[in-house]
Amino acid sequence: MVEMNVTRLHEFIVIIYALSVLFYFIDFLQNNRKVNAIAFWLLAFVWVIQTFFLLLRVIETGRFPILSMFEGLYFYAWVLITLSLVLNKLLRMDFIIFFTNVIGFFIMALHTFAPGQHESSILTGQLISELLMIHITMAILSYGAFSLSFVFSILYVIQYDLLKKKKWGKRLLRIGDLSKLDHMSYVLNVIGVPILLLSLILGVLWAFITLSEFRLYDVKVLGSFFVLLIFSWNLYKRVVHKVQGKTIALWNIAAFLVLLINFFLFGSLSQFHFWS
Structure with a gap:
C-alpha cells in the first residue's frame, strides 16, 4: 500500500x-x-x-x-x-x-x-499500462490543439480572401478579426508542440520497456517525429523569421494534413500502434 x-x-x-x-x-x-x-x-x-x-x-x-x-x-x-x-x-x-x-x-x-524497481510485478504491469495511457492522452491533447489551430488557419484564409475581394457582409463579421485568428492559431501550436514532444518521449520509453523488437524506424514513430518537426518548423519561421499572415496559415494547414496522414495511414501500417 x-x-x-x-x-x-x-x-x-x-x-x-x-x-x-x-x-x-x-x-x-x-x-x-x-x-x-x-x-x-x-x-x-x-x-x-x-x-x-x-x-x-x-x-x-x-x-x-x-x-x-x-x-x-x-x-x-x-x-x-x-x-x-x-x-x-x-x-x-x-x-x-x-x-x-x-x-x-x-x-x-x-x-x-521502468520495471525492476518495484517489489510487486502487478504494480509494475499497472505502471507500464498507465505510462501508455499518459502517452496516448498527451498525444490526443496535442492533436486537439493542432486541430483547433488548423481551424483558425482555415478561417484566416477564408477571411483574408473575403477582405481581398471586398465581399463585405455578416459572414465577414462572424469569422473574426485576422490578427486574432492568426494569434490563436499560433498559441495553439505553442501548446501542441511541447505536449507532443513529451508524449513521444513517453511513447518511446514505453516501447523500449514493453516491446521486445521495438525499432525507432517504425513508420508511425518516424511519422510522429516528422509531424513534430513540421509544427516546430512553423513556430521557428513565425518566431525567428517573423513569417505571419496567409503564408504561415497555409503552412499550418499543410502541417495538419501531414498529421492526418500520419494518424490514419501510418497508424494502420505500424507494427504496434493498434489503437490508431
Missing part, C-alpha cells in the same frame, strides 16, 4: 513536471515573465518533493542513494532540476533551461515507470 502511494506521488510529479516544461516552452518563444514564474514554481514544487524523497532515502539506507541504476536516475533528475532552477534565477538562458528540463523529464519518467 505504501509502495503504491509513493508510486502515485511520483506519477503526479511527472505530470507537474510536464506542465512546467510546457510553460517553459511558452516562455522560450514569447519571453513572458508571468509564464516563466509559473514554470519556475511548478518546477520548484517538483524539486521540493524530490528532495524530500531523496533525504528520506538517505535516512532509510544510511548512505547516499546512488549505488543502483534507479537511485542514480533519481539523483540525476534531481541534479538537472536543481541546475535548471539555478540557471533560471541567475541567467536568462531560456533555450538551455527548456532542453535541460526535457532531459530531466525523460530521466524522471524513466525512473518512475
Whole structure:
C-alpha cells in the first residue's frame, strides 16, 4: 500500500513536471515573465518533493542513494532540476533551461515507470499500462490543439480572401478579426508542440520497456517525429523569421494534413500502434 502511494506521488510529479516544461516552452518563444514564474514554481514544487524523497532515502539506507541504476536516475533528475532552477534565477538562458528540463523529464519518467524497481510485478504491469495511457492522452491533447489551430488557419484564409475581394457582409463579421485568428492559431501550436514532444518521449520509453523488437524506424514513430518537426518548423519561421499572415496559415494547414496522414495511414501500417 505504501509502495503504491509513493508510486502515485511520483506519477503526479511527472505530470507537474510536464506542465512546467510546457510553460517553459511558452516562455522560450514569447519571453513572458508571468509564464516563466509559473514554470519556475511548478518546477520548484517538483524539486521540493524530490528532495524530500531523496533525504528520506538517505535516512532509510544510511548512505547516499546512488549505488543502483534507479537511485542514480533519481539523483540525476534531481541534479538537472536543481541546475535548471539555478540557471533560471541567475541567467536568462531560456533555450538551455527548456532542453535541460526535457532531459530531466525523460530521466524522471524513466525512473518512475521502468520495471525492476518495484517489489510487486502487478504494480509494475499497472505502471507500464498507465505510462501508455499518459502517452496516448498527451498525444490526443496535442492533436486537439493542432486541430483547433488548423481551424483558425482555415478561417484566416477564408477571411483574408473575403477582405481581398471586398465581399463585405455578416459572414465577414462572424469569422473574426485576422490578427486574432492568426494569434490563436499560433498559441495553439505553442501548446501542441511541447505536449507532443513529451508524449513521444513517453511513447518511446514505453516501447523500449514493453516491446521486445521495438525499432525507432517504425513508420508511425518516424511519422510522429516528422509531424513534430513540421509544427516546430512553423513556430521557428513565425518566431525567428517573423513569417505571419496567409503564408504561415497555409503552412499550418499543410502541417495538419501531414498529421492526418500520419494518424490514419501510418497508424494502420505500424507494427504496434493498434489503437490508431
